[in-house]
Amino acid sequence: MKKLLLLLLAAGILFFPPLSVYLSTQTARQLQINGLENERQKVIDSQLRELEMPLSFDSSLEMHISRLSRYMHNQKTITGIDPERVAQSAEAGNFFKKFADRVIRNLDYPCEIAFILRREEFSRNIQVFRYGEQLGLEQILANFRNGALVDGNPLWSGYLASTLEQAANTLNNSTIVTMRSPERLLAIFSNSVGDKLQILAVADLHQISWLNLLEKKIICNNNIDYGLGCQLIGSSRFLYSEYFNDKPLLRDKIARFIAKAGPDPESATLSGYRIELAGSDQHKGARLFSVTAPILPESDNPRSQNLLMIALSALSVLSFILIGQKIALNRGFDLPIRYLIPVTFLLLFIQPLFSMVYLANEYLETSYSNIKSASSEKLTNDLISLDHQTHDNFLENLNVARGFRSIELINKYTGESYQGNDDFQYCLKLLRQIDKEMYNRYYSSLWMCRDDGKFTVLSLRADHDYQAEDSESDFTGFFNDRFVEVIDYLNNDCKPVINRQPSKIQDDLKVEYSRDFFLQIFGPDIFFNFRRYSPMLLDINTSYKKNKLLGMPITLHNRYFAYLTWHIDEKNARHNFPTSRLNLRSDSPRLAIFGSERMIGGLGFSLETLENTQPQLLTLARTAHINRSQSSITQKSDETIRINQAFPCNYSFFTVAGSETITSFSSWRRNFEQQALLFLAALSIVSFMLAMAGARYFTKPLRELTEATNQISAGNYQV
Structure with missing residues (x-):
């Protein structure tokens, strides 16, 4: 029993080093596989989200033409090449063809593009450079030149020509119109490059659908690390990426698996491949899936790792054989005690080093995860701080408007007294003074409603100057009535008053319809918040835009005189960023x-x-x-x-x-290994020195006893 325990102890001590190295290698291998699979899955999820996100094709046309318009305008600023001037030269054809091809080759449907140069402002005397397929631009431009429907031209060309006529008066604006017929689905889009140059594009979307685009994206996916595909709902047709070209058996198994699957997302393993099946979406008509194979990581130094493991295993086996024969069979040579004890101490001290090797992977993974988390948190906080700073800048600039609580304060700020006969010039002076001090056009419009009902509206034009708006529209009229009610309410010690009520049934109905209209748009909370008898800040949010309205009453000679509303739209809000x-x-x-x-x-x-x-x-x-x-x-x-x-x-x-x-983890691990090797070398030297010192300390009595025995044997009894 004693010998068995000694054999087990010797086996544990001798085989622990190669076992720890082997387990460490396997753990590192599994960590690498998990990391690679996680990264690959993130890429696949991103690809699937992109495939699931439908983009209307008229939107893609508008996006490409708008980008082309912006690019040509930027080229004029950067290189000094004026497209309007080039259009009047002999190089115009090749010049515009280069830009037209830039758009046509990136579209998935037929497109015809024309660059229109107006000889005179708002004139029908135009010069046209046309490229692409024949989709009807000639008929549209013919109707546009003549101002009426030309005999023989389709009716839709006259309608689109009138659309072009409307866009001609506002070249800085863009317009897109779609026209459907049994044979065609045409989309026309126009955008301006300058004052006289305009881009007109027509696309035929009849044979294009989201499924066609999805099919093209999947088939053209040439990634060899994973496969993407989809099943067309309601049919047995499947779409596969290039990954499946040489895997017919896998395609058959996937088809059988999807045929048995339910409508919810599912995952399974087929012949070693991992398949992730998305849920069934009847609206899109397709069910996406992804397929991945097991990852085989490539070790940095596989040969050196294997040689180290073989050497440690061979040394452990040889040592165990020698020690086992000595313990069990009492065979073999005797190891002098002066060597046995240092070796024993060295083995005991060296065990923690191999324990560190085994635990190093967990330490490295935890440390690297902390580094990634810290970097990700830093990035998130930085992006959030951009948003918060935008809000802080907005509040700071909004306080500028809140500071104009009276006509006297405005007079002091502008240096001009209020006469009451030209509110437009008075408000214009105020806005320009604010723009001068803030170094930008921050407020998009300013509304001023006096207690006598006079309403003045200024808005920012596309050329960054202010213009007067029609104050008699239904929109401004509705708010005008409310502003007058607020002023009357405040001037009468906050008592309800009846003033300026509609005198006709039609006016009463118009007010009720307007209130119902704004209730539907704003919702009851925002609507009634806006109607409160106090200064208010109104948010008008849509999917991509956010507008701010700040309304507040102002006084003249300590009496409420007018109601000011400051408007900040999504374009001018960029000054806060x-x-x-x-x-x-x-x-x-x-x-x-x-x-x-x-x-x-x-x-x-x-x-x-x-x-x-x-x-x-x-x-x-x-x-x-x-x-x-x-x-x-x-x-x-x-x-x-x-x-x-x-x-x-x-x-x-x-x-x-x-x-x-x-x-990266591999690079960071290599740097860590270089530092750890120096530490391990120093620790090994210290362990060896401690083992030798411990052996010398514990063998000192034996060495003294042996020396005394030798002296006595030699006849020296003085010891």
């Missing part, structure tokens, strides 16, 4: 975008610059902006890992995105 914190060239880029699915714009940088410098981050930001949800993705390379995040702001209509770059 801290654009100085945006950058594209560092290891921690930050960007912000705005717009809708039809047209996305960059804040501080042009969209073309964002596409050239940060294409992946821009794609993530666009997805988050359109879906109005936070998105994140991790990009991995051999040396680095890039964490990308994007989320829509809470206090503005922007979507902010950013990334943080950290060292």
Whole structure:
């Protein structure tokens, strides 16, 4: 029994080093597999979200034409090439063909593009440069030139020509119109490049559908790490990516699995492949799925690891054989005690080193997860701070408007006394003085309603100057009545008054319809909050835009005289955003975008610059902006890992995105190993020294006894 216990103890001590190295290698291998699978799954989820997100095809047409218009305008600013001047030269044909091909080759449907140069402002004397397929632009332009329907032209061309006529008066605006017929589904879109140059595009969307685009995206997916596909609901047809080209048996198994699956999302393993099946969506008509194979990680130094394990195993086996024969059979040579004790101490001290090797993987994984979490948290906090700073800047600028509580304060600010005969010039002076001190056109419009019912409205035009608006419209008239009621209420010690009631039944009905209309738009909470007899701040939010309205009564000679409403729209709200914190060239880029699915714009940088410098981050930001949800993705390379995040702001209509770059796990582990080897070498030397010192200390009595015995044997009895 004693020998058996000694054998077990010797086996535990001798085989622990190779066993710890083997378990450490297997743990590292599994951690690497899990990490690679997680990264791959994030990429697959991102691909599936992109496939599930439908984009209307007229929106894609508008997006490409708007981008082309912006690009040509930016080229004029950067390179000095004026498209309007080039249009009047001999190089116009090749010049515009280059830009037309830029759009046509990126569309999935037939498209015809024309660049229209107006000889005179708002004139029908035009010069046309047409490219692409024949879809009817000639008929549209013929009707436009003649101002009426030309004989022989289809009726729809006259309608679209009238649309072009309307767009001609506001070249800075864009218009898109669709026309459906039994044979065609045409979409026409126009956008301006300058004062006289306009882009007109017509696309035939008749044979295009979301399923067709989905089929193209799936078939063209050439990724070899995973496969994507979908089943067309209501049919037995399947779409597969290139990953399945040489896997007919796998395709058959997937088809049988999906045929038996229910409508909810499911996952299964088929012949070693992992299949993730999305839920059934009858509205989209397709059911997406992904297939992945097990990952076989490539070790950095597989041969050296195997040689180390073989050497340790061979040494352990040889040592166990020698010690086992000595303990069990009493065979073999005797190890001198002066060697046995140091070896025993060395083995005991060396065991913690191999324990560290086994536990190193868990330590590395935990440490690296903390590093990733810290980087991700830093990125999230930085993006949130951009949103909060936007809100702080908004409140700071809004306090400027709140400071004008009386006509006397406005007079002191503008240096001009109020005469009461020209409210437009008075308000214009105020806005221009504010713009001068704030270095931008911050307020989009200003409404001033006096106690006598006179209503003045100023709004910011496209050329960044102010103009007077019609104060007799139903919209302004409705608010005008409410503002007058507020002033009367305040001037009568907050007692209800009856004043300026409609004198006709039609006026009464119009007021009731208007109230019902605004109730439906704003909802009861915002609507009645706006009607309160106190200064108010009204938020008007849509999917992509946020408008602010600040209404407050102002006094003249200590009596409430007028009601001012300050309007800040989504365009001017960008002045609140801290654009100085945006950058594209560092290891921690930050960007912000705005717009809708039809047209996305960059804040501080042009969209073309964002596409050239940060294409992946821009794609993530666009997805988050359109879906109005936070998105994140991790990009991995051999040396680095890039964490990308994007989320829509809470206090503005922007979507902010950013990334943080950290060292990859393998690279970080190599650096850690280099430092750990020095530490282990020092620890081994210290362990050896402790073993020798301990052996010398514990063998000192034996050495003295042996020396005394030898002296006595030699006849020296003096000891």
